[in-house]
Amino acid sequence: MEQEKLQHIQVKPNSFECSITTDIAVFGYVEDRFKILLTKRTVGDFKNHWFLPGGVMESNETLVDCAQKVLFALTGFKDIHFEQVRTYGDLERHPLKRVITVCFYALIKPENHPIALKENVESIEWFDMENIPENLGFDHARLINDAHMHMKDNLKDKLIVGELLPEKFTLAELQNLYENIFSIKLDRRNFRKRIFQMDILENTNEKKTGVKGGPFLYRYKENR
Amino acid sequence: MEQEKLQHIQVKPNSFECSITTDIAVFGYVEDRFKILLTKRTVGDFKNHWFLPGGVMESNETLVDCAQKVLFALTGFKDIHFEQVRTYGDLERHPLKRVITVCFYALIKPENHPIALKENVESIEWFDMENIPENLGFDHARLINDAHMHMKDNLKDKLIVGELLPEKFTLAELQNLYENIFSIKLDRRNFRKRIFQMDILENTNEKKTGVKGGPFLYRYKENR
DNA sequence: GCAAAAGTGTTAATGGTACACCCATGA
DNA sequence: TCATGGGTGTACCATTAACACTTTTGC
Structure with a gap:
């Protein structure tokens, strides 16, 4: 009852611990092809898999702040515009603990954003969207697909690319x-x-x- | 450095406490008008304001599970289909603590879902979408607007209402x-x-x- | 019987698609 | 000079928008 009341007003004193992360699908136009930027990392059981750039949110960050920070930490990119795609909250999407992720996409001019290979990133590469690697970590194949569709929806009838x-x-x-x-x-x-x-x-x-x-x-x- | 590494692999042992909630924009067709269901409640500084039905997520629930639970707790509705709208993570959106909310919308036939006035809900009412009350809590005016737009996008060229x-x-x-x-x-x-x-x-x-x-x-x- | 809404086809306008030739440039 | 891609206009087709009269029903 007390429980229910607190729940109802959307505040509980002891909310459970849960990582919130952002993952970013960065699209670019490289060598006359439409591409996506992926990082090769090892996370939990996913050894040497390809992932979207992504990482955990801190308590003093907005979602977009987090996306900025994470993308900079993994690629060196700064001042990027993000569009939110959707949020993924399945219970078993991460092998180690509960992780809820908010997915964004970004469009960048590669010429303005040279890739910096950062710590903990084994490799970082532009992949042709029609030739994405098989070994993607977590549910990132789905995230990429959703981000691509969302981007197409946003661009439809605009040609603003x-x-x-x-x-x-x-x-x-x-x-x-x-x-x-x-x-x-x-x-x-x-x-x-x-x-x-x-x-x-x-x-x-x-x-x-x-x-x-x-x-x-x-x-x-x-x-x- | 250790910090950075952990962040990079998207797992931190001590993720901060943060409530995750879901809010649901329930749309219905009542008295020949397109309407939205709002609940009058008191939350923090928002006394007697109108809110979307919403509440906190538990560690063993998916986002949709949470929406089901919350909507049932506040309205008595069961077995509703949800569509995700977007996620809101601004720092100051909730007066008491950091709250990140995932917004959904649902379409229902009011005839199949009689409203049950539940505990902690002062009133619950269908509002004409062109006559939404001024005193909405949090950023729910924006949520309603976004949910409406998202719904229109989903329905466009389908007429499946x-x-x-x-x-x-x-x-x-x-x-x-x-x-x-x-x-x-x-x-x-x-x-x-x-x-x-x-x-x-x-x-x-x-x-x-x-x-x-x-x-x-x-x-x-x-x-x- | 009268007011109000349901039912029904045709025409005009608009937007989208298909298509071929000449010109500029790099090699 | 030749091969490659850039630049341009028109005709046809498909889709959408505009529009008026007759029939059915409740009151």
């Missing part, structure tokens, strides 16, 4: 990225038509050199 | 509900066309009595 590209990019690069993310093929003219009538790009009037055809470089407009 | 209606219903009722949820007006003929070519309804060949026009009653098909 500029966070993944350099400041100036060609329309072919933008289209290729879009095709990679959604695993589709698009007509070049229709793609241009759509993106132009969205009115989100401006032509820098510079041409990209070292590539045939001499394509113009575009950037996203300031206010969009 | 049957969970909110009695087994047999008229097309006008279905259309009205849909218009309520999305705050839009639809053309009757176009709505019928769309819903019929989805092939999800069957005509019971019964007519609804006590209402002008003598509309047919429909139900959702078994396999959809």
Whole structure:
């Protein structure tokens, strides 16, 4: 009864111990392919498995604070924008203890974020989204899948994938990225038509050199 | 260093105490209006405020288990299907201590779920979504808004809002509900066309009595 | 019988898809 | 100079939006 009352007001003096972690699916566009960043680590029974970057939250951190801290600790990335995907609370998802994880995704330009190999990370690598390793730890295969779907939902009808590209990019690069993310093929003219009538790009009037055809470089407009 | 290592493998021996709660936005269709169920309670500084049904998670429960338990404890509802909305982890969202909450939404047929006024609940009421009380506790105004948006996203292009209606219903009722949820007006003929070519309804060949026009009653098909 | 809602098809507009040729550049 | 990719416009198709009259029922 006292128990029930306390429960009801959402405060209990002796809440159980439970780790809350954040895991981050970092997507990038590398070597003309849509990729995800994974770290090889050993956690519990998972020896030398690949994991999303992730780690435990402290009492004075928000979820996003935690994601920032964890991602920096494992990769050296700073000042990243996160989008929440969902929270996973199954009882047996972690072999050692109860761990609830909040999953985020982030889109980054690899050129701006060189990878730093940090302590306790055996390796860190960009994986092509169509060639993800088999030996993923925990339920991270599901997390990756959910994060990818969530990202596609967020991007649908927006084509705002500029966070993944350099400041100036060609329309072919933008289209290729879009095709990679959604695993589709698009007509070049229709793609241009759509993106132009969205009115989100401006032509820098510079041409990209070292590539045939001499394509113009575009950037996203300031206010969009 | 030892600290950092432990953090990295996502397990710390002394994780801090932190309540994890679930809050549930229960949507229903009552008196021809799209509504949400709120409970009036007193929590901390929030005296006699309206809250989503919610409560703390125990160590042996999954997130959904917790939502089931909490909703039953506050309303008497059982066997409800939940959809996760998102997780809120701001530091100051709860006046008494750190509370992280995972928000869910549920769609129910009020006829199947009579409200039971439970202990510690001062009142419990269906509120029209366009007339939600001002004095909501915590950040529940935001939770309601997010849950509503998330629900709309899930339902978009599906028109599957049957969970909110009695087994047999008229097309006008279905259309009205849909218009309520999305705050839009639809053309009757176009709505019928769309819903019929989805092939999800069957005509019971019964007519609804006590209402002008003598509309047919429909139900959702078994396999959809 | 009259007011209110149910039921029913057609047309116009819009948006999306398919498609071919010339031009610029790098090799 | 030639091979490769960049740049451009139009016709067709599919989907959606707009719209008015007749029938049924409750009161």
